[in-house]
Amino acid sequence: MHSNPTEPQGPPPPARSFVGGVLMGFANLVPGISGGTLILAVGLYERFVGALADLSRLRPTKHGLVFLAWVGVGAVLAVVTLSGLLVNLVIDHRWAMYSLFVGMTLGGVPMLWKAISRWNPANVVALGLGFAVMAWVAFGMSDTRLPTTIPVLIGVGALAASSMILPGISGSYLLLILGLYEVVVGSLSRDALQEDFGGSVRIVAPVLVGAALGMALLSNLLRYVLGRFPSASHAALLGLLCGSVLGLYPFQQPVEPDLANKANRKVVAMVDAGSEGDAIRAKYGAAFDDARILDLTTRFGGEGAGALKRRGEALERFDPGAGRITQALALFLLGLLVTRLVGRGDRPSA
Numbered sequence: 001m002h003s004n005p006t007e008p009q010g011p012p013p014p015a016r017s018f019v020g021g022v023l024m025g026f027a028n029l030v031p032g033i034s035g036g037t038l039i040l041a042v043g044l045y046e047r048f049v050g051a052l053a054d055l056s057r058l059r060p061t062k063h064g065l066v067f068l069a070w071v072g073v074g075a076v077l078a079v080v081t082l083s084g085l086l087v088n089l090v091i092d093h094r095w096a097m098y099s100l101f102v103g104m105t106l107g108g109v110p111m112l113w114k115a116i117s118r119w120n121p122a123n124v125v126a127l128g129l130g131f132a133v134m135a136w137v138a139f140g141m142s143d144t145r146l147p148t149t150i151p152v153l154i155g156v157g158a159l160a161a162s163s164m165i166l167p168g169i170s171g172s173y174l175l176l177i178l179g180l181y182e183v184v185v186g187s188l189s190r191d192a193l194q195e196d197f198g199g200s201v202r203i204v205a206p207v208l209v210g211a212a213l214g215m216a217l218l219s220n221l222l223r224y225v226l227g228r229f230p231s232a233s234h235a236a237l238l239g240l241l242c243g244s245v246l247g248l249y250p251f252q253q254p255v256e257p258d259l260a261n262k263a264n265r266k267v268v269a270m271v272d273a274g275s276e277g278d279a280i281r282a283k284y285g286a287a288f289d290d291a292r293i294l295d296l297t298t299r300f301g302g303e304g305a306g307a308l309k310r311r312g313e314a315l316e317r318f319d320p321g322a323g324r325i326t327q328a329l330a331l332f333l334l335g336l337l338v339t340r341l342v343g344r345g346d347r348p349s350a
Helices: 014-029 035-041 045-056 062-092 094-106 109-114 121-140 150-164 171-177 181-186 190-195 197-228 230-243 262-272 277-284 290-300 305-313 322-342
Strands: 252-254 315-317
Touching: 014 035, 014 062, 014 171, 035 045, 045 062, 045 197, 062 094, 062 181, 094 230, 094 322, 109 230, 121 230, 150 171, 150 181, 150 197, 171 181, 181 197, 190 197, 197 230, 262 277, 262 290, 262 305, 277 290
Parallel strands: none
Antiparallel strands: 252 315
16 A cells, blocks of 8 residues: 555645745755745645655655655755855844744644644653754754765765654754754855856765655654654654754854855965965955955965864854844744744644
8 A cells, every 4th residue: 555544645736736845945944944844834744755655665656756746846946046045144144044943943833733632641751752852952962063974964964854854853953053054055055056066966965865865764654653643743743843943042153254154264265275366256256355355364364274164163152132132033923923824724634
């Protein structure tokens, strides 16, 4: 039998599948937001998990393949067009983006709450375990910085794939706390693909291999668990969702904001290697005029690429004033509203 009898069998409208893919692609780029949550919000969650499970067993249905194709096109389009913008926003306006992300993440709580038929000791334990896992991820791994080797990237891809399946688990958030967010997501931007296609492929290809393996294993496991223990599994997912905001607040900001920008670090390295201003502008744009290049090299020149990257990744706690707190609350409420509007009418199954 190819699928669970509770899963919808007919093909959804292509436009709905495409929009679901766009939302999933957007969410997978954003630290703290789960692509699984947004695919759940548009009512395609069980179909997505079932279609992936069938494909991983080499028993796909025609409807499942068409559905996955539309979702995939939407997700790829979102990743290619938004990755560069989102990386810059996370780096340059971290407090604002995190305020929005926390609101969008917690906006998914009502969807999962509805799927829990009753609260008994087993469900409470499942909720606590889910929350504890994310607390460990947020605090136990907060100082982790992994190298960009092929085995590490495959493993990271498998972890990131969880954000496409499990509501509450954000792959981009895991990339962020592991120190690989800018490397992986930045490699997907159009600028990175145009400037160093081979380098981007060397980063992205192992991540995609890991993601495929992770999705195959998780889709089959999740289909079984949701069918066998629906309330407890949704309670665990709710714990994961709520716990995922622990690493986003209190907000952090770069110690050296200029070095958090990869292009700035590359420019300093080019000057150290003897490149002239015209060569730098040809590669990174007219924004790097002589005055800006001089400012960057005066402050950071001669340190070496490794030292520049470490300084760019260093974070400190964000200490906002009253005005900034008000703005953060407004963005939090906006994020909450966005997710609730997207999820209106959703009926997660228990």
